[in-house]
Amino acid sequence: MKIKGKPNKIYRVNSNSVLCSKSQFSKLKEGGTVDVGDDAAEQLLNMGVVNKVKTTTKKEAK
Amino acid sequence: MADTRVVPVSSIKYGLKAETAFGVALDSSGADGTAYLTQPVVQAQKPTFNILRESRLLSGRGSVKNAADTVTNTRGGTISMPFEMLATPRTLAQHCLLVGQENGQSGSIVHEMEIDGSSNANSMGEAIGGDGLPHSCNLAYYPGAASEGIRVAGVICSDLTIAGDVAANNGMVSISGNYFSGFSNPVSTSTTTEVDFTVANWAAAETTYFNVLDCDTRTLDADDRTTLTFIMKSFTFNISNGVNRVGFDTNGNAEVYVFPEYAVTGSLVVKYDNQFSYLATNNVIQDFLDGDTLSLNIICGDSAPDAEGEMEINAEIQYTGDPGQDLSESGVFHTLEFECVKNGSTNAFDISTFKNEAVTAW
Numbered sequence: 203m204k205i206k207g208k209p210n211k212i213y214r215v216n217s218n219s220v221l222c223s224k225s226q227f228s229k230l231k232e233g234g235t236v237d238v239g240d241d242a243a244e245q246l247l248n249m250g251v252v253n254k255v256k257t258t259t260k261k262e263a264k
Numbered sequence: 265m266a267d268t269r270v271v272p273v274s275s276i277k278y279g280l281k282a283e284t285a286f287g288v289a290l291d292s293s294g295a296d297g298t299a300y301l302t303q304p305v306v307q308a309q310k311p312t313f314n315i316l317r318e319s320r321l322l323s324g325r326g327s328v329k330n331a332a333d334t335v336t337n338t339r340g341g342t343i344s345m346p347f348e349m350l351a352t353p354r355t356l357a358q359h360c361l362l363v364g365q366e367n368g369q370s371g372s373i374v375h376e377m378e379i380d381g382s383s384n385a386n387s388m389g390e391a392i393g394g395d396g397l398p399h400s401c402n403l404a405y406y407p408g409a410a411s412e413g414i415r416v417a418g419v420i421c422s423d424l425t426i427a428g429d430v431a432a433n434n435g436m437v438s439i440s441g442n443y444f445s446g447f448s449n450p451v452s453t454s455t456t457t458e459v460d461f462t463v464a465n466w467a468a469a470e471t472t473y474f475n476v477l478d479c480d481t482r483t484l485d486a487d488d489r490t491t492l493t494f495i496m497k498s499f500t501f502n503i504s505n506g507v508n509r510v511g512f513d514t515n516g517n518a519e520v521y522v523f524p525e526y527a528v529t530g531s532l533v534v535k536y537d538n539q540f541s542y543l544a545t546n547n548v549i550q551d552f553l554d555g556d557t558l559s560l561n562i563i564c565g566d567s568a569p570d571a572e573g574e575m576e577i578n579a580e581i582q583y584t585g586d587p588g589q590d591l592s593e594s595g596v597f598h599t600l601e602f603e604c605v606k607n608g609s610t611n612a613f614d615i616s617t618f619k620n621e622a623v624t625a626w
Contacts, residue, residue, distance in 0.1 A: 214573035250571030
């Protein structure tokens with residue numbers, strides 16, 4: 203699942219307690235978007251420190 | 265030979281779990297497999313049984329009490345236990361609920377506890393509702409070894425202090441207070457000792473905290489002006505409900521808890537500056553002399569609470585003493601002691617915190 207960090211919120215979270223990797227967490231702290239497993243995404247979404255990124259699929263050109 | 269066992273302080277822990285029936289053990293089937301929520305304390309204090317003991321020196325016994333002339337009765341007593349910890353999203357919301365016996369939930373999920381003189385329960389003792397209210401807990405005290413545990417039922421908070429100080433705990437907000445139970449008579453289906461807790465089932469303590477340095481919004485009225493931003497050194501709120509146990513069931517345990525008065529007092533240390541001074545229109549002393557009621561708002565976070573580690577406090581305060589001074593190398597600060605009062609339709613005190621869990625999950 204793709205999620206985007208909220209820099210003004212996520213800095214309070216202990217990086218040792220999250221289910222995503224250190225590098226993914228660092229990117230989220232900077233407000234970036236990462237693709238993580240559902241468990242890791244749900245954990246951070248429940249904490250209110252990330253947003254879910256809506257993904258749109260391109261229609262195949264006819 | 266003496267036993268060499270040592271119990272490290274850190275091996276002791278305790279947990280809470282919301283009750284589904286007032287004063288009834290969640291699991292009394294043998295080993296207690298309840299998934300208690302571990303509380304993030306540094307030192308877990310032991311529950312204290314405050315039972316009845318009568319000891320008399322009867323006539324004809326000579327000049328020393330006789331072993332046969334003492335009576336102990338575990339019925340009709342109370343159990344208390346102090347606690348102190350850094351506040352976490354769940355512990356702050358749950359302990360506010362345990363002392364205020366009130367909870368409102370909105371969004372996903374902001375918990376609001378208000379002290380307004382009408383929403384807070386005057387008594388509890390009936391069955392716990394499907395919404396987890398009124399709110400009481402089983403408390404599990406685990407001294408680090410199987411079958412040595414103490415389970416206390418019917419646990420609420422008699423008082424709670426919420427404190428934040430930029431110079432203490434690295435700015436992290438703490439909560440402290442006392443647990444209370446009127447279930448002092450050990451029976452297997454309620455409070456009991458020598459419990460074998462299945463600690464593998466316990467939920468780990470939370471690791472997100474609140475920090476005073478995150479309090480982006482800090483406003484208070486002063487004299488003729490409203491909603492002035494202050495620079496804060498520290499704050500304290502103390503909430504007490506005056507709980508008493510009443511009655512006795514077939515085991516001699518409480519039938520009802522009564523809450524005669526919810527009292528909220530506190531203190532605030534703010535910088536002496538042009539907003540809060542002794543000048544006309546901004547005079548904090550005049551607020552005390554006039555008995556003014558002032559609106560206080562503190563938001564820990566960058567917005568109304570919508571993430572863990574954020575909270576908002578609103579209070580209507582009246583100074584209970586002449587504003588004192590805190591003198592330090594940082595300059596002069598006002599020390600404002602206050603009590604919270606209901607002001608028209610405005611709550612005396614309310615606190616909102618974010619924790620995406622329903623009360624029933626606690």
